[in-house]
Amino acid sequence: MKFDQAILDQQQQSLVRELCHLPCFNQLKIDGIRYIDAGLSNACFHVSYENKSFFAKHLSANSIEPLASQLAASNGIAPKLVYVDHNWLITEFITGQGLEKSDQSEDEKIAIVLALLARCHSIFAVNISHHSHGTHQALAQKILLSDLNLPIKPCIPNLDTSATIKQLLQKTELSVAQDNALHVLLAMLEKSLADTIKIVPNRQQVLCHGDTNFSNVIQRVNDDKTAKPIYQLIDFECACIAPIEYDLAMLMAVNHINANKVERIKLLYQQALISLNLQKNPLDIVDNLASKVQDTLEISVELVTCYLDLSFLINALWYLAEYQSRKQLKYKKLAEKQLNILAIRYPQANIFLNEMR
Structure with missing residues (x-):
């Protein structure tokens, strides 16, 4: 060879x-x-x-x-x-172009991703309270794939941001100052999330992609130029069972979408959901369907914001771990970009930045 x-x-x-x-x-x-x-x-x-x-x-x-x-x-x-x-x-x-290379506006790209996420989230969905862990596990077991060529069948994991961060920390070398700042920051973010969940309990749990970077959305080449563009998602290694708000937050974090667009993303997602339901139920009246979606699926802006902050931290630690392992500058720059955004609201993130420079 x-x-x-x-x-x-x-x-x-x-x-x-x-x-x-x-x-x-x-x-x-x-x-x-x-x-x-x-x-x-x-x-x-x-x-x-x-x-x-x-x-x-x-x-x-x-x-x-x-x-x-x-x-x-x-x-x-x-x-x-x-x-x-x-x-x-x-x-x-797939022969095609990544969405990150498209000349479409940011809002148009977001709408495309949200349309795909609405379909992903509809694969299965259920309202689960904090006291129905067994039900959640039973749901996860239902989606075991019987035809995978694996001796032990995998299961989509539940979202656990604390466990994810701990796993990343095991792969990351931090100074004492960075470690102290991290634990202060993490405690603040987790308290904010816990307080918000108390206000918006029983969130709908869905299959989340977990990493909808625009580069993970491909527009397939179609010889028929008049046909509607076909987009598909790739790279499901971060998939998990989580509230819809988590996927929306990670979408914003990995694509560096301004936090002031949360309301816009909420609206676009609900529109995507209405469009999806119309495809499934074409005889429904749009106004009635919109009202039904609004009643049964109210996206929490506060919860998206909490998950957004945690997403910035998760992404920054992942990039930092990759930089320390591979010694490639692109990972360091990406970590700094996530931390810079997080530092706008949380000064503790500046400690990471100061010691990385």
Whole structure:
């Protein structure tokens, strides 16, 4: 086997060898595999095999991405799955353009993402009180994927921001000053969230994508120029069961959308939900449907704001951990960008920034 050393490092070469021996590919050649030098997470490849294109992603341990991807694909909002095992996710390869490269306005991009999220959230949804943990777990078990090629079937996890932050801290080296500031900041954010949840209990729990960066939304190429554009979601490795407000908040955080747009995003999401319901129930009267949606799904701006602050912190710690591990400047810049926004409301974030510079 020969590799272009200018393109593939030793680890990538090892992954390419694994790809060649997957059961879904018979005698796949090295020259049919191209490393995708984009994105910020796991290694990904473009595979050309038998005149077809496939997307291959190397998975983290115990990844729930295959399950979430399959749920989304079965509802037409993600690429079709071809093969899954403990280490690999193989899907059809989407030919198209990422939404981040579109010349559309920010509001137009947000509306596109929200339309996809409304469909994702409708895969299953239930109102769950704080005293119905068993019901929540039963719901999660219902979406186990029976046809995954895994000995132990995964389950979409419940959102736990505290656990997520603790896991990130284990991967991050902080100074004493940073650590102290973090715990003060985290206590403030968690208290704010707890106080808000008391005011808006029984939130609807849904399947959240968890990372709707505009680059994770692809407009598929369509030869019919008059046809309506088709958009799909990719990269479900951060999927979780959570309130709708969390997905809206993370959408804002990862795309650096100004916090003053919360009300606008709430309106656009409700419009997306009405449009989705009209597609399912075309004979409904729009005014009646709008009233019904308003009554049964009132998005809490306060809860979105709480999750937005936590999202900034989660993203900043993730980027910081990646920067310390990979020594790539792009991660440091992204961490600083998240912290800069958070520091507008919480001065403790400046301690991180001051020591990172």
